[in-house]
Amino acid sequence: MIADNLKKVQSRIDAVDIKNQVTLIAVSKTKPASDLQQAIDVGQRHFGENYLQEALEKIQALKGQNLIWHFIGPIQSNKTKQIAQNFSWVHSVDRLKIAKRLNDQRPENLEKLNVLLQVNIDDEPTKSGAKVDEIDELVTHFENFQNISLRGFMCIPNPNNGEQSFKKMAQIMQKYPNLDVLSMGMSADLELAIENGATFVRIGSDIFGKRA
Numbered sequence: 001m002i003a004d005n006l007k008k009v010q011s012r013i014d015a016v017d018i019k020n021q022v023t024l025i026a027v028s029k030t031k032p033a034s035d036l037q038q039a040i041d042v043g044q045r046h047f048g049e050n051y052l053q054e055a056l057e058k059i060q061a062l063k064g065q066n067l068i069w070h071f072i073g074p075i076q077s078n079k080t081k082q083i084a085q086n087f088s089w090v091h092s093v094d095r096l097k098i099a100k101r102l103n104d105q106r107p108e109n110l111e112k113l114n115v116l117l118q119v120n121i122d123d124e125p126t127k128s129g130a131k132v133d134e135i136d137e138l139v140t141h142f143e144n145f146q147n148i149s150l151r152g153f154m155c156i157p158n159p160n161n162g163e164q165s166f167k168k169m170a171q172i173m174q175k176y177p178n179l180d181v182l183s184m185g186m187s188a189d190l191e192l193a194i195e196n197g198a199t200f201v202r203i204g205s206d207i208f209g210k211r212a
């Protein structure tokens with residue numbers, strides 16, 4: 001089931017006619033390690049998790065399989081240390097304090113932590129993410145940190161204006177030639193996101209089924 005679903009999602013990605021390479025991140029929040037193992041068995045390596053505690057359990061249960069873990073959920077300050085110790089990527093950094101803590105807490109023996117600045121692209125009061133007019137200053141600050149590497153942006157547009165918001169995010173990205181990753185697109189809108197420049201797509205329910 002999960003293997004078939006993954007194949008279907010990969011075909012949808014491959015069917016979009018674009019030049020850039022797209023990385024599929026399997027979003028496995030609330031799903032047991034045995035479900036992730038089914039995906040691993042057919043070659044999936046990138047996994048996205050939202051909740052630290054259950055993520056740590058899965059990282060432990062599945063270790064030794066060369067997996068790449070992405071933290072994609074909201075971040076409270078008291079969680080940064082374990083995120084810095086256990087993940088390769090963090091998509092949901094939206095303020096300076098969190099970036100600084102991740103930088104200070106990234107273990108010396110690990111490669112730089114790859115960070116994306118989450119942007120509240122539609123300026124929705126209920127959503128996390130930096131405001132568009134804060135981006136410039138945050139990018140400058142983030143680029144000064146030694147143990148994190150700012151790679152790009154993540155956004156979760158309002159579904160009502162997905163296309164417009166993906167375009168807006170991609171346009172902002174063009175102002176920063178050093179950045180190479182745009183994380184946008186979920187199960188319902190991955191094609192639209194890729195057409196508009198996404199390089200990472202985060203797919204949950206279309207791979208693992210609906211969440212409770």
Ligand SMILES: *Cc1c(COP(=O)(O)O)cnc(C)c1O
Pocket residue numbers: 027029050072073156186187188202203204205206
């Ligand atoms: C849950 C989640 C996803 C996956 O959403 P689906 O609609 O299940 O594909 C992607 N990104 C973030 C930030 C999420 O929290």
